Amino acid sequence: MNSSTSISQTQAWLESLRPKTLPLAVAAIMTGSALAAWNGHFKLPVALLALLTAAILQILSNLANDYGDVVKGSDTEKRIGPLRGMQKGIITASQMKRALKIMVLLASLSGATLIAIACEEPRDILGFLVLGLLAIVAAITYTVGTKPYGYMGLGDISVMIFFGWLSVAGTYYLQASFFDSIVMLPATACGFLSTAVLNINNLRDIEDDKRHGKNTLAVRLGPKKARYYHVSLIIGAIFCLVLFTIRNLPGWTGWLFLLALPLLLKHMWYVLNEPTPEGMRPMLEQMVKTALLTNILFSVGLILN
Numbered sequence: 001m002n003s004s005t006s007i008s009q010t011q012a013w014l015e016s017l018r019p020k021t022l023p024l025a026v027a028a029i030m031t032g033s034a035l036a037a038w039n040g041h042f043k044l045p046v047a048l049l050a051l052l053t054a055a056i057l058q059i060l061s062n063l064a065n066d067y068g069d070v071v072k073g074s075d076t077e078k079r080i081g082p083l084r085g086m087q088k089g090i091i092t093a094s095q096m097k098r099a100l101k102i103m104v105l106l107a108s109l110s111g112a113t114l115i116a117i118a119c120e121e122p123r124d125i126l127g128f129l130v131l132g133l134l135a136i137v138a139a140i141t142y143t144v145g146t147k148p149y150g151y152m153g154l155g156d157i158s159v160m161i162f163f164g165w166l167s168v169a170g171t172y173y174l175q176a177s178f179f180d181s182i183v184m185l186p187a188t189a190c191g192f193l194s195t196a197v198l199n200i201n202n203l204r205d206i207e208d209d210k211r212h213g214k215n216t217l218a219v220r221l222g223p224k225k226a227r228y229y230h231v232s233l234i235i236g237a238i239f240c241l242v243l244f245t246i247r248n249l250p251g252w253t254g255w256l257f258l259l260a261l262p263l264l265l266k267h268m269w270y271v272l273n274e275p276t277p278e279g280m281r282p283m284l285e286q287m288v289k290t291a292l293l294t295n296i297l298f299s300v301g302l303i304l305n
Contacts, residue, residue, distance in 0.1 A: 012090035013099075018062040023288050024194050025054035027295040028163050031190050032171025034299035035183050041176035049114040050171050053132075056110055060103040061139035065150075067096045068143025069214075100140070107136055118174040131170065135162060153217045155202075156195050164191015185244040186298065192237035193291035199230045200271070200287045204280035223275070231268045238264070241298055249305050256301035260294040 033047040070086040071093070086096055111132040119125045138158055142150040149158065168187035173179050202209065202218035203226055210219050218226040238261070245254040267290060271283060 008090055012088060016063055016066045016086065016091065016096075017059050020285060020288060021062060021197075022055055022058055023292040024163055024197060025058040025167075026051065027292050028167030028187075028190050028194070029054050029171050030299050031186055031295050032168040032183070033175065034302040035168070035172050035186060036175035038302040038305065039176060039180070041172075043118070043175045046114065046118045046175050047171070049110065049117060050174060053107065053110040053114055054167060056103060056107045057135055057139050060100065060107055060136070061142060063096060063099055063103060064140045065143050067093070067100065068145075068148055068150075071144075104136060104140075107139075108132075111135075114174065120177070124177075128170070128174070131166060135166070138162060150216065151214050153215050153220045155198055156217045159195045159198050160188075160191040163194035164188055182244075182248065185240045189237040189240035189244075189298075190295060192233045192240070193287075193294060196230055196233040196237075197284065197287045197291060199226065199233065200280055200284045203227070203230070203271075204277050204284060206277055223277075227272050230271050234264055234268055237294070241294075245301075249301065251305060253304040254301045256304075257294055257298040259297055260290060263290050263293070 029047065029051045033042060033050070036042045036047075066086050086093070111128075115125055115128045115132070119128055141148055142155060142158065149155065165184070165187050168190050169179065169183050172183045199218060202216040203223070205214075206216075206218050206223060206226070209216055217229070221229055241257050245257075248254075267283065267286060271280070274280070274283075
């Protein structure tokens with residue numbers, strides 16, 4: 001293998017790993033850990049292991065998404081989004097399958113270690129083992145299998161569950177050893193922002209997805225309604241954080257997340273007024289960064305409080 005081939009292989013794998021999506025996993029674990037710290041239950045080893053496990057699951061999902069879309073013919077050279085390793089023919093199907101198996105093994109090891117450290121009650125161990133298995137299955141079957149749920153418009157609810165409710169509330173539970181309904185408002189906000197990232201991705205690929213039978217929620221709603229849906233997700237996230245702050249955080253530090261509001265408003269305005277799928281391409285990275293910033297500011301406000 002020559003140097004140029006080695007470099008192209010490395011670049012191809014980096015493109016398929018999609019490191020720019022990892023802030024979604026970071027945001028949820030960070031928010032859950034900040035909530036635990038706010039209530040005096042923060043455990044650094046548990047938080048770090050939860051972060052590692054979430055990152056591995058995110059990478060597993062990214063690789064499975066590439067594999068499934070290429071196998072089903074959804075990703076071609078005509079798509080607006082960036083072509084990745086398998087789509088370029090640099091990574092073979094057998095290589096990607098091998099990578100998926102490795103990531104499943106790493107996710108299992110990291111998750112099992114997390115459970116062993118954080119859980120003491122048998123019911124907690126069993127419960128998180130089941131949730132971990134479900135997370136692995138969900139990461140793979142989004143685009144892989146005979147009936148991938150991403151092709152049926154169910155990706156949005158999956159992101160809400162795994163990047164919102166389960167990630168935030170689960171991280172809190174693993175550190176506090178009990179569930180508190182107070183975490184569900186921030187968890188829902190985190191889920192809304194993560195779902196908005198997926199929706200931007202689907203708005204960008206809406207025409208190509210429609211041609212290949214990938215009936216995402218954006219395809220089902222149509223371009224105009226999908227844009228209104230996008231705005232409603234962001235407004236819903238802001239509302240959840242405002243309501244949580246009013247009810248639980250005295251003082252001004254709890255409102256730090258509002259510093260991200262101008263960026264969110266600018267983003268919403270652009271999405272509503274940009275009619276083309278091509279115009280959504282730069283909005284994906286912007287939405288990821290803005291979602292992460294919102295969660296960082298909220299978490300800092302929690303800790304300062």
